[in-house]
Amino acid sequence: xxxxxxxxxxxxxxxxxxxxxxxxxxxxxxxxxxxxxxxxxxxxxxxxxxxxxxxxxxxxxxxxxxxxxxxxxxxxxxxxxxxxxxxxxxxxxxxxxxxxxxxxxxxxxxxxxxxxxxxxxxxxxxxxxxxxxxxxxxxxxxxxxxxxxxxxxxxxxxxxxxxxxxxxxxxxxxxxxxxxxxxxxxxxxxxxxxxxxxxxxxxxxxxxxxxxxxxxxxxxxxxxxxxxxxxxxxxxxxxxxxxxxxxxxxxxxxxxxxxxxxxxxxxxxxxxxxxxxxxxxxxxxx
Numbered sequence: 001x002x003x004x005x006x007x008x009x010x011x012x013x014x015x016x017x018x019x020x021x022x023x024x025x026x027x028x029x030x031x032x033x034x035x036x037x038x039x040x041x042x043x044x045x046x047x048x049x050x051x052x053x054x055x056x057x058x059x060x061x062x063x064x065x066x067x068x069x070x071x072x073x074x075x076x077x078x079x080x081x082x083x084x085x086x087x088x089x090x091x092x093x094x095x096x097x098x099x100x101x102x103x104x105x106x107x108x109x110x111x112x113x114x115x116x117x118x119x120x121x122x123x124x125x126x127x128x129x130x131x132x133x134x135x136x137x138x139x140x141x142x143x144x145x146x147x148x149x150x151x152x153x154x155x156x157x158x159x160x161x162x163x164x165x166x167x168x169x170x171x172x173x174x175x176x177x178x179x180x181x182x183x184x185x186x187x188x189x190x191x192x193x194x195x196x197x198x199x200x201x202x203x204x205x206x207x208x209x210x211x212x213x214x215x216x217x218x219x220x221x222x223x224x225x226x227x228x229x230x231x232x233x234x235x236x237x238x239x240x241x242x243x244x245x246x247x248x249x250x251x252x253x254x255x256x257x258x259x260x261x262x263x264x265x266x267x268x269x270x271x272x273x274x275x276x277x278x279x280x281x282x283x284x285x286x
Contacts, residue, residue, distance in 0.1 A: 001237030004229045005245035006280070011226035013252020017260075018219045020253070022212060026202035028078040029193065031216065032071060033186040034209065039220030040179035047176045055170035059163065063174040066160035067181025073153020075189060080146035092147045094126045097247035099155025100162065104239035111240050114282055122244050122279025126251070128272025158243055161227050162234035171231055175224055244279070251276050 022031045047053060077093055101119065111119065164174035194200045202208045209216075226246075233242040251273045258264070 001233050001242060002245065004233035004236065005242045006248070008226045008230040008233060008242075008246035009248035010252055011222045011229065012246070013249035014256060015219050015222035015226065016249060016253045017256040018215060018222070022215055022219065023078070025212065026208060027199045029075060029186060029190050030200060030202075030209070031219070032074055033183060033190050034213075035216045035220035035223070036071075036179050036182040036186060037220075038213070038217045039224045040176065040183055042217075042221060043172065043176040043179055043224060046172050050169050050172055052169040052173040052176070055165065055167060055173050057170075059165055059170070060174060060177050062160045062164040063177040064181050066157045066164065067178040068185055069153045069156050069160070070178070070182050071186040071189065073150045073157065075186075076146040076153065077150035080143050080150060083143040083146065092127075092144075093151045093154065094247060094250050096151045096154035096158065097123065097126065097243050099152060100158040100234075100243040101240050103159045104243070107239075109238050109240050111238060115238075115241060118279045118282030119240060119244050120279070121282060122248065122276050125272045125275030125277070125279055126244075126247055128268050128275060157227075158230065158246070161231050162239060165231065166235075168232075171228060174231075175227055178227070179220075179224065248276050248280065 019031055019035070022035075080093070161174070161178065164178070165171040190200060230242065230246045233246065236242075254273065
């Protein structure tokens, strides 16, 4: 379970990093829709090959809900980043982990004392890894609103996808349905924005999108794989532990930016990464 949850954080961190790079060249919603459409195509082939359609049942409604919430959360997150400082938005959005943890506690999960300590330490580390800012311009209420909606949405997706299937083939089908709804909702938002004069294609036109297809596919498939490993981790072990470990992705994103873009980690981010790792060790030994 620990390996699956940590794989989730690695995949989500790389997907966020890749998506962040792509949004520097093309509209954010276009990145979301195209990457999810590519992932949907791959998942559709897997569903057909494995006969996963036979696993259709009432649990698929959890996947539908996750698919509807995901693009809304992502759009709110990007809007918040556009309006406010990333050093405030990013760590606040990472509080999404509180949703699946809270649901699991209400459902009766009771981690041990060491695991509770690990959850607390890792949670603080996750927030600090985003590099929270002190001072500077005040954050507008609208930015805070977008950020909190994004956090609730991301947390809801974690909680919903964990309930969307009971078998491996059922998980393939659930992830496919989630992606179909992602594309429908995201595509609808993209079309609505286009009608209001919003950008759909980057300045270079379709050629830029075509050239970026491998990167877009990586982002979409990494996101799918992260959802799959998280669902499996939540099924095998305590959701409270799986959710916290899976939410270490801000650490991965920060380290990727350091390694690829040569961005220097702020002292608070270095401290956050260290606390996140310490919390992981406590969860592993608990």
